[in-house]
Amino acid sequence: MTLTGPLHLYFLLVACLITMPVAPTTAHQAAQSPSNPANQDELGTVDFPTSTRSREAQAHFLRGVAALHSFWYPVALEEFRAATKIDPDFAMGYWGEAMVQNHPLWGDPQETEAARRALARITMTPELTVRERAYIEAVTVLYGEGNKSSRDRAYARAMQKVYRDYPDDIEAALFYALALLGSAGDGLQGSQKRLLAGMIASTVFGQQPHHPGAAHYVIHAYDNPKDAHRALDAALLYADIAPAAPHARHMPAHIFVQLGMWPEAVASNLAAWEASDAWVMQNGHSPSKRDYHSLQWMQYAYLQLGRYEKAESLLDTMRKSWAGFPKDQPRSLYDGGYILARMAASYLVETQQWDKAEAILGPALPLSTGESPGADTSSKAFATLAQTPIIFARGLAAAMERSALQAQESITALRAISREPGPDSMPFMKELRRSAELQTMKIAAALDIAQGKHDAAIRKMEQATALIDAAPPSGPPPSIKPVHELFGEILLRAGRPDAAAKHFDKALDRHPARARSLLGAAAAATQNGDSRQALTLYSKFIDQWQHADPQLAELQEAQMYFRQSRAEDEH
Structure with a gap:
């Protein structure tokens, strides 16, 4: 060409x-x-x-x-x-x-x-x-x-x-x-700018492999599932280049997550969390200065490994830590509140303990978008952001439990956020409004399928996937539950496993080795009569969950299929 x-x-x-x-x-x-x-004192060569x-x-x-x-x-x-x-x-x-x-x-x-x-x-x-x-x-x-x-x-x-x-x-x-x-x-x-940045940083990394900026910017430039393999060498080295910097220990996890390398993602974020904790302790800083972003990513990786008890303990750590954040520092309070909300929502959605939603999510975060000491426009915008994961997770749980009134309350709240005029000078506000719009569609579709309204649920999910496919994926799903994964699950419940399989494939393309997508793809293959593909997917799931908490229903499902398949082969 x-x-x-x-x-x-x-x-x-x-x-x-x-x-x-x-x-x-x-x-x-x-x-x-x-x-x-x-x-420079374990910060890299400059x-x-x-x-x-x-x-x-x-x-x-x-x-x-x-x-x-x-x-x-x-x-x-x-x-x-x-x-x-x-x-x-x-x-x-x-x-x-x-x-x-x-x-x-x-x-x-x-x-x-x-x-x-x-x-x-x-x-x-x-x-x-x-x-x-x-x-x-x-x-x-x-x-x-x-x-x-x-x-x-x-x-x-x-x-x-x-x-x-x-x-x-x-x-x-x-x-x-x-x-x-x-x-x-x-x-x-x-995309072209990021490609150019990646090429420039990669050239420097090839010549100066101990420069912190070279490794760091290579990772950021290729932080997507299509290009992540280009940054694997940088990811494997960056933590050793600048071990004193918590962010340098965390950043490799961006590539590990894009490649579905969950144990490595856990190790990377654990190292970042411990480094930040040590820095805070040694310098007498407020506990709010710890790297809770790494704590959140560590929990997400544990969830993909079936380590639910460990993920729950990290949520408890975040909840107790946030309670001690200084109340006169609204930005710090809101940032921590958002991480807490995401961790609680992720735990609920990944474990699917819908009947325990209120216990897991807890009461609404005590954050106000009104006047408070030291609050400014940006702080108020962050306060709105901090509430959205909890609102979405509560609405999705209500839909799964067929509680139409509670689901509608979440939809109404998210629609208000999607129309929030908020300051466009802060890039996250545009993404927040877009994400809130998608979340309303997902809750409504989940409620439809729970009520047996298959066609209505599918129409809503088609609209949602059209919106999400317009943006490239990066890192853990920004809206907690990936659209294609939920669509696949809805299609399975609608008795359309062939269509479901296609959406699980798309989900895994955007977020490789997500546990729920693997499990859904395996179930779709089973219902389609594709035993070879089902065995491949269940085997991959079992390998990924080899250190999972025992007695989880998802693991038992995969192991049962594997045993039945082996028994059939022997006969």
Whole structure:
């Protein structure tokens, strides 16, 4: 096939960019202050020469950059401030302090004013190199005029120029890759940006395999089931590159989850949780500073392994921890509340203990979207976000139990959220509204099938799958219960195993080795009379659940089919 037109030019540009040589330093950089490119206290190897004359300030700066590449923002900020305290004229120290205020892949609000204050302390002295001025000019664009998305795109263009002007500068390459990821957006253009970022980061990773940013951004760029295999080497190394950073220990789990490597995902998140707990204890921080995101992902992996008791214990840990969060820090409270809600909802939906929904989910989270001390628009938006997993799980459980009134209450609440005007400046609000809309369809379809309204349930699920297929999958299902998996289960109950099998296949394509999808696919194959496929799927399920809690009905189902199949073969 011959590519022509803009698409051909795009891939030609990609090829040119990723084949640019990337060497550790240029002759110009080598003339600057020594960078001491040693391992930065278990944060990875970073070589970033600057014009400061203080070796001590430079050492703090390097550690700050290393922490920045692993998104360990509190530590990075401490190091950059330590550098400028030693050398008050250290321009790149203030550059680092500004960089810390932007979390390009986390979706939380940018601390624009704090960054501008840091940049205002920079004095453009003659000692500054042309390269340093380029970095400072680029970050000034990031915190300039306009809305956040336009500034993200402008910053990416500015970093592209630095990258092209300094093709031997590893830091320019990696910060450009990160800028691409941070401005990617949705659709084909977003996918192309992520592909380009992955290629750039992969090139650096091939040449500098101990650089934290290289491994980190490779993982983010290929965080989808189609491309995850490209990042497996980076995932296997990243935790060893920067073992001090909790996020570096967690990030490999993104690839492990995409590939259905559940034991590895558990180990990765356990290491991240323990590292964050140790950091909090050693530094006397509030327990709210622990990495609860890793706790949530660890629970999800345990659920896929049939380790329900372990998953329940982690939910209990989260519930007890959140009760002790400072009440005068609304953002922290809401963030923790959302993780708690997701963990409770996931536990209920994965274990399907519908009759125990109220005990598992507990009462509504005591969060208010009204006025509260220290609350702002973004905090109120997060408060809304924190409620949605519980609302959905309660509604789905009610539908499964044929409680139409309770199911409708959840549908009404989710519809209100889907129409919430909320600030579009926060990317998660758009996703929240879309997710709430899907959740209403899933609850309504589940209620229809429970009431024997097969055709109505199927029509609703067809609408839901059309919406979800328009977006690429990434990480654990954002709405707790994957659409194609639920559709497959509904089709089985409607007596249509052939159609169900197709949806379970799609579910496994989007979220490989999900336990419920494997089990559903095996049941569909059995009902279709495809004994070979059923045996393959049940065998895979048994292998995945080899350390599952004993006496689980799902495991017994798989083992019984396996034994019957073996008995038939012997006869």
